[in-house]
Amino acid sequence: MDQIQDMIDKLGLNNQITLEEIPQIDLYMDQVIQLFENKFSNSKRNEDEKVLTKTMINNYAKGKLFFPIKNKKYSKEHLILISLIYQLKGVLSINDIKETLFKINEKTSMNQFHLDGFYESYLHVASKNIENFNEDIVAKSIVVKNEIDLLEDPEKEDLQKILMIASLANMSNLYRRAAEKLVDELAIVQKKKEK
Known part of the structure; x- marks a missing residue:
């Protein structure tokens, strides 16, 4: 027993980015990667594994998993969506994630949805x-x-x-x-x- x-203790199951941990200012990609690495580093299976990379973020953007960024900066809403993508990608395909987040992306990009509450x-x-x-x-x-x-x-x-x-x-x-x-x-x- x-x-x-x-084993459960070593899984790092409680690692989640909370709203309080998300900066109120927009972040550049390197800052986003650093935030995720800092938060999820003890959830990695091994040291070589990357939590988030520029390529991943670019692929999420190209795949329209989140609404377009402005001025090469990621908003609080982008960080929330990237956090959700991070959790979903272990189970769902990129297409399934896109389908799952479609309505949230659409409403958030038009300021019709408060992502914080969700x-x-x-x-x-x-x-x-x-x-x-x-x-x-x-x-x-x-x-x-x-x-x-x-x-x-x-x-x-x-x-x-x-x-x-x-x-x-x-x-x-x-x-x-x-x-x-x-x-x-x-x-x-x-x-x-x-x-």
């Missing part, structure tokens, strides 16, 4: 998700251990890790598929509105 808690709601839900995850992963580890204890094998510890990996990957796929289904539903609604 201690191993599971150690982002606060996201942060609150993410915090609750972490609580649920912590409880769920401990419960899963108990189920996995009980299953492995039924086997007669000298390498039970390795088998326990393998079964836990398979279980977590299975859950991840289920959640990803549910998210993709919701993206598809958003796309259908958007296409109907465009007609």
